Every structure is written in C-alpha cells, then in structure tokens.
Amino acid sequence: MKDKLRIYVFGASGDLAKRKTFPALFELFSRGLLNDVELVGYARTEMSDEEFRDVLSEFLTCRYVPGESCQTYMDDFLALCTYEHGMYDADSLDKAFSKYEHVENNIFYMALPPVVYVSAVDAIHGAECFEYCQSSLKLVLEKPFGHSLASSEDLQDSLSSYFVEEQFYRIDHYLGKELVQNILVLRFANIFFEPLWNSEYIERVDIFWKETLSLHGRAGYFDKYGIIKDVIQNHLIQILALISIERIAELSTDNVSCAKLKLLDSVKKLTKNNAVVGQYIGNGQVPGYLEEPGVSEKSKTPTYARVNLEIENERWKGVPFTITAGKGLDETVTKVVVSFKRVKPIFKDMCECQSVPNKLVIQIQPEPHIYLGICNKVPGEGFKLSKKRLNFLYSEGYNEQIPDAYASLILDVIKGDKNMFVGIEELQASWRIFDDFLAESESNDGDMPVAYTFGANEKEVF
Ligand code: NDP
Ligand code: BG6
Numbered sequence: 280m281k282d283k284l285r286i287y288v289f290g291a292s293g294d295l296a297k298r299k300t301f302p303a304l305f306e307l308f309s310r311g312l313l314n315d316v317e318l319v320g321y322a323r324t325e326m327s328d329e330e331f332r333d334v335l336s337e338f339l340t341c342r343y344v345p346g347e348s349c350q351t352y353m354d355d356f357l358a359l360c361t362y363e364h365g366m367y368d369a370d371s372l373d374k375a376f377s378k379y380e381h382v383e384n385n386i387f388y389m390a391l392p393p394v395v396y397v398s399a400v401d402a403i404h405g406a407e408c409f410e411y412c413q414s415s416l417k418l419v420l421e422k423p424f425g426h427s428l429a430s431s432e433d434l435q436d437s438l439s440s441y442f443v444e445e446q447f448y449r450i451d452h453y454l455g456k457e458l459v460q461n462i463l464v465l466r467f468a469n470i471f472f473e474p475l476w477n478s479e480y481i482e483r484v485d486i487f488w489k490e491t492l493s494l495h496g497r498a499g500y501f502d503k504y505g506i507i508k509d510v511i512q513n514h515l516i517q518i519l520a521l522i523s524i525e526r527i528a529e530l531s532t533d534n535v536s537c538a539k540l541k542l543l544d545s546v547k548k549l550t551k552n553n554a555v556v557g558q559y560i561g562n563g564q565v566p567g568y569l570e571e572p573g574v575s576e577k578s579k580t581p582t583y584a585r586v587n588l589e590i591e592n593e594r595w596k597g598v599p600f601t602i603t604a605g606k607g608l609d610e611t612v613t614k615v616v617v618s619f620k621r622v623k624p625i626f627k628d629m630c631e632c633q634s635v636p637n638k639l640v641i642q643i644q645p646e647p648h649i650y651l652g653i654c655n656k657v658p659g660e661g662f663k664l665s666k667k668r669l670n671f672l673y674s675e676g677y678n679e680q681i682p683d684a685y686a687s688l689i690l691d692v693i694k695g696d697k698n699m700f701v702g703i704e705e706l707q708a709s710w711r712i713f714d715d716f717l718a719e720s721e722s723n724d725g726d727m728p729v730a731y732t733f734g735a736n737e738k739e740v741f
Contacts, residue, residue, distance in 0.1 A: 283382040284316045284693065289399050290391035291320025291331070291362060294496075295421065299452075300390050301335045301360070303685035308356045309343040312690060317382070320362040321375065331362035342680055367398040369405030376408045385409070385416040386692055392500075393423060397437045404441040419448045419692055422513050423504060424701070427717065428710035435703055448692045449701040453514035455684030455691075457673075458643040460699060462521040462615075463530070465641070465649070472639075473526060475619065477594045482636055484522060485616040486515050488604040492611070493565060493733070498573030505580040506556075506604050507713055515602045516543070516709045517701070518643075522615060523590055523600070536702040543708035547589045549716040556720065557583035558728040559607035565733045568607070579720070581728045582606045583737065588712070607733040613643040632666040647673035647681060 286304065288296050301320075307313040320331055336357060341349035365371035387403055389396055400418065403409055409416065420438075425431025438447065453459050466472050475481065488510055494501050501509060517539075524538040559582050561567035568574055568582050583605035590600060617639040624633040632654035642648040650668045657663040673681065691699060719725060731737070 282315070284313075284384040284386070285319060285379070285382045286316065286386045286388060286689075287319045287321055288388045288390055289321050289367070290389065290395070292322035292324040292326065292334075293390055296320065296322075296390040297334060297338050299685045300388060300689075302338050302340065303683050303689050305339045305353070305356050306343060306683050306686040307690055308359070309341065309352050310686075313693075316359060318360045319376075319379075320360065321365065323364060323366060325364050326362050328361050332357040332360055335360060367395055367402045369402050369407070372402050372406040373408050376406070379408070381411050383415075384693075385412045386419060387416060388419040388689075389421060391421075393421075393425070393434070396420060396434065400438055400441050413442075416442075417446055417448060417692055417695075418442060419450060419689075421450055423508060424449055424513075424706055425710065426504065426508060428707060428714040431706060431710050435707075444703055445697075447703075448688075448697065449703075449706065450685075450688055451513050451517055451701050452684045452688065453643075454517055454699040454701070455686075455688035456643055457681045457684075457687075458641060458647045458649075459518055459521065460687075461649075462518070462641065463535075466522075467526060478596050478598045480619055481598055482618045482620045483598060484519075484600045485618070486518055486522075486600070486602045486614075487616070488515055488602070488613045489608040489737070490606045490611050491608060491734070493559075493568075493607055494571055494573075498571045502574045502578055502580050506582055506584050506606065507586070507717060510604050511584060511586065511602055512709055512713050513701075515604060516712070518615060519546075519588070519600055519602065520705070522617070523595060525594070530698060532697040532700075532702075535698050536705060540702070540705045540708055542590065542592075543705055543712065545590055545592045546708075546712050547591055548711065549586055549588065549713050551716065551719065553587040553589075554716060555585045556581035556728040557605065557731045559583070559605075559733045559735075560730045562733040565607070567733065579725055579727055581720075583608070583728070583731060585737075603737065605731075605737055607731075607735075609734055609736045611645060615641040615643070617641075626662045626664060628661070628663050632664050635666065 288300055290296055301318070304313065304318060326334070336353060339353050339356070341352060344352045363375035365375045389399060391399060403416070403418075404413065425434050466476065520539040520542050524542045527534040527538050558568050558580065561570060568580070569576065569578060574580070585601060585603045588600045588602065590598070619637040619639075621634065621636055626633065635652075637654070638652040640648075640650050640652070649671045653667055653669055654664050655667040657665050688699060691697070
C-alpha cells in the first residue's frame with residue numbers, strides 16, 4: 280500500500296469546494312505542506328478532469344508564491360486533481376473508485392448539504408473499495424451540524440453508527456482563524472491577563488460580527504437558518520468559549536474540549552428577554568431581505584441578533600457577554616471587546632479617560648489587530664490625561680502572511696490534530712443554549728424581527 284494521502288472532496292461541484300476547500304488545498308501545496316497527495320473531487324454533475332480543473336483554476340490565487348512562478352504552481356497543483364461523478368450509495372462509489380490503488384491515508388471532505396451527510400457516510404462505510412481503510416479514514420464535516428439540539432443528536436446517532444468520534448473532524452472555520460487561535464496564546468502565554476480575567480476586574484465582554492453583504496446567492500440555506508444558527512451558535516459561541524474558559528494545564532484536544540464543554544454547560548439558556556432580533560429592509564439600492572429570491576414571503580428569519588448571555592460560574596458571575604451579529608450592516612468586522620472596570624480616579628484633571636474603562640480589543644478581521652485602550656499622561660507639566668492605544672497591527676508586526684483558516688484546519692486534519700475542531704459534546708452544549716429560544720421564535724407565535732435599513736449602523740437602529 281502506498282504511503283500516500285488521498286483527499287476525496289464530496290460535493291466538489293459546489294460553492295464551498297470551489298471557493299474554499301480547493302483554494303485552501305492549493306495554499307498548502309504552494310507552501311510545500313502537501314506532499315505525495317492526490318485530490319479527488321466527487322459529485323453528481325458530469326465533468327471531465329479537464330473541465331473540473333478549469334473550474335478550480337478560476338478560484339486559485341497565489342499568495343505564497345512569487346507571481347512569475349504562480350502558473351507553474353497552479354499547473355502542478357491541478358495535475359494532482361481528478362474528478363469522478365456519481366450518486367451517494369456504495370455501488371456508485373465502488374463504480375467510481377474501485378480503479379484507485381489503495382493508499383495509507385484517506386480523508387473524506389463533505390462539502391455537501393448536511394442532508395446528504397448520512398447517505399454519503401453510509402456509502403463510504405458500505406463501499407467495498409474503502410473496506411481496507413475503514414478504521415483509519417477521516418471524515419471532515421462542515422457546519423451546520425443540525426438545525427436544533429434534537430436534529431444534531433439525530434445526525435450524530437446516525438453518523439456514529441458507521442465511524443467512531445475520533446474519525447470525525449467538525450470544521451468551524453472560525454477556529455482556524457489566526458486571531459481566534461491567538462486568544463488562547465494571549466490569555467495563557469502572558470502573565471498579566473489571567474489575574475484580571477474575572478468578574479472582579481472585567482465589566483463586560485462584547486463580541487461583534489458585522490457584514491455589509493446580503494445573502495450572495497445563499498438565500499435557500501439562510502432562510503431556513505437565520506443569523507443565530509448561521510454564525511452565533513457556532514462561530515461566535517466558540518469565540519466566547521475561548522475567551523472565557525478556565526486555564527488549561529497544557530494544550531491538548533481533551534483539555535481544550537473539556538474546558539469548552541464545562542464553560543458552555545454553565546452558559547444560561549437564552550431567553551426572549553435577553554435577545555433582540557432584526558431583519559433588514561431595502562435601502563433603495565439593495566432590496567430588502569423579504570424581496571431576495573429564495574426567501575419566503577412572510578419570513579421571520581432574523582438577519583441580525585443581539586444576545587446577552589450569562590455565564591453561571593465563579594469567575595464570570597454578573598459579567599454580561601453580549602454577542603451582536605448582523606448581515607447588511609455598515610461595515611464588515613469581527614472583534615472581541617473586553618471592557619475592564621473603572622479605576623477610582625485620583626487625578627484632579629477629570630478627563631474622559633478616567634471615566635471610560637480600559638478596553639482590550641481583539642480584531643479578528645478584516646485587519647488582524649490587537650489593542651489596549653489606556654489612560655495616558657499628556658506630555659508637559661501637571662497631570663493632564665488622555666486616551667491612547669497600545670497598538671499591535673499584524674501587518675506591522677509580522678512579515679508572514681496570515682494563513683487561510685481552511686488551510687490551517689485542513690493541515691490539522693492531515694496531522695490528526697483536533698485541538699481546533701468542534702467535539703460532539705460541546706456542539707450539543709452550544710445547541711442547548713439557543714434551542715428553546717429558537718423554537719419559540721420560529722413558532723407561529725414568534726414575533727416579527729425589528730426592521731433595519733440595509734447598510735445601517737446598528738447602534739442607530741436598535
Ligand atoms: P452547495 O449547495 O453548493 O452544495 C454542494 C454540492 O453538493 C452541489 O454542487 C451539488 O453537487 C451537491 N448537492 C446538492 N444537493 C444535493 C443533494 N440533495 N444530494 C446530493 N448532492 C447534492 O453547498 P455549499 O458548497 O455552499 O456548502 C457545502 C457545505 O458547506 C454545506 O454543509 C454548507 O452549509 C457548508 N458551508 C458552506 C459555506 C459556503 O461559504 N458555501 C460556508 C460554511 C459552511 P452535484 O449536484 O454536482 O452533486
Ligand atoms: C459562514 C456563514 O459560516 O461564515 C456565512 O454561513 C458568513 O453567512 C461566513 O458570511 C463568514 O465567514 P468569514 O470567514 O467570511 O468571516
């Protein structure tokens with residue numbers, strides 16, 4: 280058997296595969312991190328290898344190789360990519376893959392709508408051509424992992440009848456973002472945060488996720504999910520967990536996962552009183568949500584939500600954690616703002632900065648940036664104070680490129696490193712926080728979201 284890696288991408292004709300999975304694989308290839316590999320796309324659409332390569336080539340960009348050698352890298356990468364077509368049953372997989380020689384490492388990446396996961400995994404399990412690698416193969420799943428606690432449990436029950444938990448890698452691509460991973464380093468590799476990281480010194484924590492975009496062709500999916508299931512229950516709750524977990528003894532999948540589970544289990548369930556939801560209306564240039572093709576006429580799906588969460592443990596007693604997320608807003612940004620408690624002023628010159636809290640801001644995107652808002656003495660006689668920033672812009676501090684989140688996570692899958700993947704128990708704990716609220720708001724009695732104009736500054740609207 281060849282000591283080779285083969286990555287099968289199911290749903291290879293789709294949006295995710297083209298826009299994220301293959302470009303991320305190309306990034307790894309151009310960084311010299313994908314060796315002895317074959318990349319096999321699979322979907323129902325009929326395409327030749329050449330047609331498939333033509334589609335992929337439109338989405339590859341050379342961030343890691345000099346412009347003049349870019350085409351050579353792309354050609355070499357595309358030569359590794361082949362395509363097969365068929366349905367998701369064992370016979371079809373055998374028909375497509377029996378001719379492939381056996382290799383040591385096999386990864387199946389499900390770039391498929393979640394309704395297809397079970398039949399695809401069943402087919403892999405039942406296909407004779409994959410019998411030889413059943414106990415070693417890895418399966419990569421994309422969010423959403425269900426649409427409620429019950430459906431995620433059902434999905435898991437089905438999947439776990441074929442393969443064991445160690446073989447599943449649930450991707451939440453925010454966990455692959457450099458600044459999200461850096462939360463653990465900031466907190467646990469620096470001495471000064473930990474003593475202050477509790478309700479005695481922290482007043483509140485805000486997580487902001489804003490996009491200027493509308494649905495860019497994903498209305499069919501989004502209208503069934505809405506902003507809470509799209510980004511809050513997964514991406515942003517993972518950020519909240521990393522910000523608030525207890526200190527871990529050392530970095531390991533079990534330690535990170537246990538700490539996140541413990542934390543998520545202590546988050547109080549969201550109630551109606553602690554949430555505001557909104558839906559954008561048109562602004563004259565961009566149509567409103569209800570006018571988007573694919574959105575149902577009377578849809579109550581929120582495109583915006585602000586939720587106040589409480590963590591019921593000793594460390595965070597009484598500290599509000601607010602997550603604000605919205606599409607169709609005035610800017611695109613994801614950031615965490617930790618506001619510290621105010622100091623007792625001792626300087627006579629009562630300037631603004633003595634009355635505002637120190638803030639630690641971790642800006643995840645677009646421009647990776649960390650800064651600490653401090654109160655500083657204005658140069659000169661006396662004690663005149665002003666607000667200043669201790670500033671760290673990644674673009675100034677590092678020459679290195681920021682790796683793509685998918686590339687980082689796919690590399691982890693190859694290495695078998697699960698620190699930055701979503702464990703089944705934490706997934707279910709995160710559904711538990713939102714489940715009752717979502718069921719109530721999706722019922723016939725649920726209120727209509729508050730309207731806001733596309734492109735609004737959310738502060739002006741709510
Ligand atoms: P698509 O809707 O584009 O589907 C991917 C491919 O799956 C399609 O090209 C189609 O290929 C195949 N497919 C669709 N429906 C079925 C079906 N009923 N049975 C069998 N095959 C089907 O999805 P995306 O690529 O957008 O997303 C894939 C996964 O990734 C989803 O789970 C999504 O939620 C998740 N995701 C996507 C993101 C994105 O930006 N697109 C971001 C984060 C997560 P064919 O017809 O050729 O078989
Ligand atoms: C996806 C959501 O998971 O994340 C999208 O389904 C959202 O609605 C996207 O736009 C945001 O990802 P990123 O990496 O562009 O911030």
